[in-house]
Amino acid sequence: MKDRIQLKALAKINLGLDVLRRREDGYHEVKMIMQTISLHDDLEIRRIKTPEIQVKTNLYYLPTNENNLVYKAAKLLMDEFGIKEGVAIQLKKRIPVAAGMAGGSTDGAAVLWGMNQMYGLGLSRQELMERGVKLGADVPYCVQRGTALAEGIGERLSVLPSMPKCTILIAKPGISVSTKFVYENLHANDLKPEQHPDVDRMIEAMKEKNLDLLCERMGNVLETVTIPAYPVIQEIKEHMMACGAAGAMMSGSGPTVFGIFHSPVQAKAAMKDLKVNGLAKQLYLTTPYNVKR
Numbered sequence: 419m420k421d422r423i424q425l426k427a428l429a430k431i432n433l434g435l436d437v438l439r440r441r442e443d444g445y446h447e448v449k450m451i452m453q454t455i456s457l458h459d460d461l462e463i464r465r466i467k468t469p470e471i472q473v474k475t476n477l478y479y480l481p482t483n484e485n486n487l488v489y490k491a492a493k494l495l496m497d498e499f500g501i502k503e504g505v506a507i508q509l510k511k512r513i514p515v516a517a518g519m520a521g522g523s524t525d526g527a528a529v530l531w532g533m534n535q536m537y538g539l540g541l542s543r544q545e546l547m548e549r550g551v552k553l554g555a556d557v558p559y560c561v562q563r564g565t566a567l568a569e570g571i572g573e574r575l576s577v578l579p580s581m582p583k584c585t586i587l588i589a590k591p592g593i594s595v596s597t598k599f600v601y602e603n604l605h606a607n608d609l610k611p612e613q614h615p616d617v618d619r620m621i622e623a624m625k626e627k628n629l630d631l632l633c634e635r636m637g638n639v640l641e642t643v644t645i646p647a648y649p650v651i652q653e654i655k656e657h658m659m660a661c662g663a664a665g666a667m668m669s670g671s672g673p674t675v676f677g678i679f680h681s682p683v684q685a686k687a688a689m690k691d692l693k694v695n696g697l698a699k700q701l702y703l704t705t706p707y708n709v710k711r
């Protein structure tokens with residue numbers, strides 16, 4: 419049994435996001451293309467003698483109690499496997515918070531994975547994913563990683579061909595967008611057909627490994643709500659395109675925008691510009707993270 423373990427919790431972007439309908443129970447049925455990127459939070463889990471879960475993080479405004487997904491993930495496995503001692507979790511956040519990048523979900527997934535290793539619980543990836551869904555719809559995907567089609571409420575996953583090589587610029591404006599606001603203002607059942615991205619055609623482009631075609635077909639239906647409400651999202655997209663991006667789009671329910679560039683030089687230039695003009699408050703250069711299966 420290991421005493422401590424260090425983990426990287428990787429962020430995701432949505433290369434495609436469609437909402438098919440609002441179900442009667444209030445959940446939305448989605449069809450999303452998920453892509454893991456190298457941008458990550460750092461976690462360390464350490465065994466401690468006292469029977470408690472301690473969470474420390476570099477962001478003062480994040481919860482460190484049962485409202486943090488790392489706490490929830492640790493508790494879930496400790497309860498199920500009767501682990502009597504405690505754990506201390508150190509979380510260094512880098513992934514923008516409440517930004518459409520599954521930051522909390524990936525931290526939770528990393529803790530599931532890490533505790534499984536540390537305590538030799540013997541759970542398979544599939545079994546970790548089954549536990550993950552109890553923490554949130556995106557958690558199973560964060561355990562799986564790579565490129566995937568997510569359906570249902572986001573928990574039904576199929577592996578897709580990996581994304582072609584490129585540089586990705588992440589830009590988060592200094593605004594907060596509530597996911598609840600976005601979904602409540604999305605009139606999913608009244609959208610016109612042309613407002614839905616064609617996710618199937620995106621998958622064809624991925625199979626062809628054609629980055630330009632993929633970028634041309636990218637779409638996120640949630641932009642129909644966020645862009646009129648927060649025009650800075652559109653401004654960042656336009657700026658990235660003017661700097662040579664092959665495509666630029668909002669991730670998840672926003673407000674983070676990502677730009678896909680063939681060349682790191684162009685991506686760096688766009689990053690510099692967005693820093694100077696102040697449109698984005700958090701900027702990162704990253705790449706797709708592909709899983710070898």
Ligand code: ATP
Binds near residue numbers: 480519
């Ligand atoms: P998604 O892409 O799945 O919609 P998100 O990027 O919108 O996720 P998160 O960064 O996961 O959202 O954070 C949403 C809220 O969850 C935060 O405001 C925070 O209070 C809470 N939270 C709980 N645990 C964490 C965590 N480990 N990291 C970040 N936020 C967390």
